[in-house]
Amino acid sequence: MAHLRPRSWGEALALRAAHPEAVPVSGGTDLMVRMNLAGHRPAALLDLSAVPGLAEWSDRSAWIRVGPAMTYTAMVRDLAEHAPALARASRGVGSPQIRNRGTIGGNLGTASPAGDCHPALLATRATIEVESVRGERLLPAREFYLGPRRSMLAPDELIKGVLIPKATAPQEFAKVGARNAMVIAVGSFALALHADEQRVGTGIGSAAPTPVIAGAAERYLDAELADGDYWEKRRPLPDVVHRRFAELVVTAADPIDDIRSTAAYRRHALGVLAYRALRWCWTDFLKGWR
């Protein structure tokens, strides 16, 4: 197996174009499992670890830009202020070892419906920067996921970064699994309140062939919050709004029965998570979040 180790981003793009058979590797926590367990033997590895700067994040006034090789440990440490849902999701990933190696770029590269970054990226309306020798593209997270482990990423492209609008109000992420740590989500949910735009964002994991948003729930909540002037008046939100929101979130899911859960439980759990996430976010918002 060939091991390609570019020293610069330009070289990485050139190698990606010249070696379509080479598989990029970042932390290796998805790829190595496939190689060890499934006997997957790529013809070559395109190892991105020597490309400088990929693990860093930067402040772009209204946005932050997260490098593809930023690890979960670093996101937990650094992103709680500007991307709280993503930081919260990162905290729940795997074990300390996996959080030290696993990266946001790898999570996007795999594009599993159970990947924990995705609901947060959907809820915050993040944008994914991808690039190839042909040029750069900006892909909204809400258009990125095409099917189970399939995304908009073209075969000659690399993920270059993730642009996330800075949090202007509370965000939450929660996932349900059959164990208290190191577990693949049976269902997950992210909620982001965007106070400046006066709208909300949602993201659902493990409940459909791809990560999805709960569009009807977002529209419902946006309308309720606008009609009651809740954003400005900062009033408590009636319980019935929480419940209706949760019901609409559940309708966005299209879960299946599998070895990890029944579809019925996935729906039920998602409703509970949506209800609680809204309660937590709104309570924090009323407390004068920043």
Place this chain on the structure above:
Amino acid sequence: MTGLLAHEGGGVGDSAPRPDGRLKVTGAFDYASDLTAPDMLHGATVRSPHACARITAVDVAEALALPGVRAVLTHEDVPGAKFYGLDVADQPVLAVGEVRYWGEPVAIVAAEDEDTARAAVALIKVGYEPLEALTDPRRAAFDPGAPRVHPDGNLVRYQPVRLGDPDRMHAEVVVIGEYEVGMQDQAPLGPEAALALPTGDGIEVRVATQALHTDRDQIAPCLGLPVDKVLVTLAGVGGAFGAREDLSVQVHAAMLALRTGRPVRMVLNRAESFVGHVHRHPARMRYEHGATSAGKLVYVKAEILLDGGAYTSSTNAVVGNAASMAVGPYEVAHAQIDAFGVRTNNPPCGAMRGFGAVQTCFAYESQMDKIAERVGLDPVEVRAINAVRQGSRIITGQRIDAPAPLAQMLYRARELPEPPPSGTEPTDLPGGVANVTRGEGVVRGTGYAVGIKNICFSEGYDDYSTARVQLSVVDGEPTALVHTAAAEVGQGGITIQAQIARTELGVDRVVLATPDTTVGSAGSTSASRQSYMTGGAVKVACEAVREQLLARLGSRVSADVSLVGGKVVSRRDGVIATIAEVLGDIVLEETREFHHHKTSSLDPQTGQGDSHTQFAFCVHRAVVDVDVELGLVKVVELAAVQDVGKIINRQSIEGQIHGGSAQGLGLALMEEIQVGEGVIRNPDFTDYLIPTSLDMPPMRMEILENADPRAPYGLRGVGEPPTLSSTPAVVAAIRAATGRPVTRVPVRPWDLVGV
């Protein structure tokens, strides 16, 4: 001879550190899968994709043609007996004409590297004619029209127990329950691995196993070799828990090595490991308990059905345990127990920590809680008033000769301080790091359970262990060399062997020879028996060496001498001599066997008989927080009270209680091999979940020492009892929190929210 130097720690009763502990935590320890040899080949296995099929053809030509492939073997190449088994030789070395479970080995390959071996596996074309798989154990037991998994039928053992008067099985309070235990896996982190080395006229097999001689006695006939041409040496064991009692890769690696004349290593990958060893028998149990309105048991009826999967393995002993301990540690006058073990086309099941007794413990403890609820008694009280004690008889008529202060143990568990309410950090709450609650929906519950486990082999088996002990001066220091064939599987047998040698011989330095079959059998590292049996053997061998040593002192020796701190000390005269002086250049050596007292079989009609060697008990109290809206559970605390007879090494005992309790917690909450139509659907640690450090709570432990006068130092086996009671204790706590019946383990979140 290779060995491990144990020079830290004291004698019996000290928490001596493990002699291999530093190697293990620094990663320097060689596990079986790390072994290599010059010129070594790598083995791989072709496995059945069907649970039941006739084999119509096997075409190995393409695989043999692959560069780097050195041998491809099928059942036709087995040099000797084509079938083996722990108890009944009904399992083929390689499938002969048919396959009986998904993953059954059909052919084996040796190649220059592992990738080539696995590539060759993919090139072997096996023709199958799939047949109807028998996967329902109830049909296997009771439907005469069911397909026969073996020509001699599906029933392996039916063991009834009849006690008292069938006409008096009625009572004021009757509780009935049906219970199910899922298929648990031992989940050893070290996969099955062996290195086979041709020795000229025979073979050496270095393997991670639980019983060297049991392996040897099965390997040799299959290879067509006399047992003295098969040397089995223990390789580093990465967990066992019963998974290494049956053969896995031993004969395969040896066949490939004999055929190629080169060393062959076989290491199963994780997915293969899940089909490469047996699992815990899943159980379906129907219980009826009759009691007085005061909560005293009147009678117990039970039907226990255990699915042994495709081959016999340990099913006979599992059924014997389930039947004889069907009622648990309780006194009852009338009992009618019917225990069945069957063969099906499900994955083979056999030994796993607490076997037979784990399954019934979940059922009888669930029943005791039902009785408590019906008669309005506290769960501790209902157990205490029915508990056995020294002198009681279990349902087989066997008297409990040793101390059994169960009622006191239960009260002690209840008196332990309760854990404080949980905090609001997600890691303190159900769901843990997944951040699902800040306290919403969280309800606390407490539950109790106790279990009874037989220690050592039962039912008339002449169980023994052998130890060879040498005493000599090495580098000026008196040093004991202890050689046994007892498999160290992580339990700390080597630690206590060294402690016993220190106590009996008064030396500090002990070398533990690598276990192999050049010394007599130590039996299996199972049934919580090695402290009793090999501990006993080391003790008697040391006593024999000591006698020789003292004999050398001639008239200087008196009745009051002992060996302490490298010296011969008389109570009256003080130090008489150093051991080094007495020994000089000579090497003293003694080999001794240690047998436990005789047991008898169970009567096939009445189930009566003194079948067990020793009984051990553990009491658990579980405190759980359940998020009743999501059905997620956080065990807040597991407290255990266990009577170990005599503490040989407290740290090891605590480790056993931690581990056994964690394994029981796993069975209660998450550990299940999911089988559909005979196919394992979660053969990996992504979906076979075992508890993490956020699932396993801190433990409070009370370790009691009521000596068993028949056992060495009065000790009682420790490893299995905590595995029994932790499962029903956790489930009882969940029932208390949720009010739901919970009749099956593992409990699934949707069982608790009712969707």
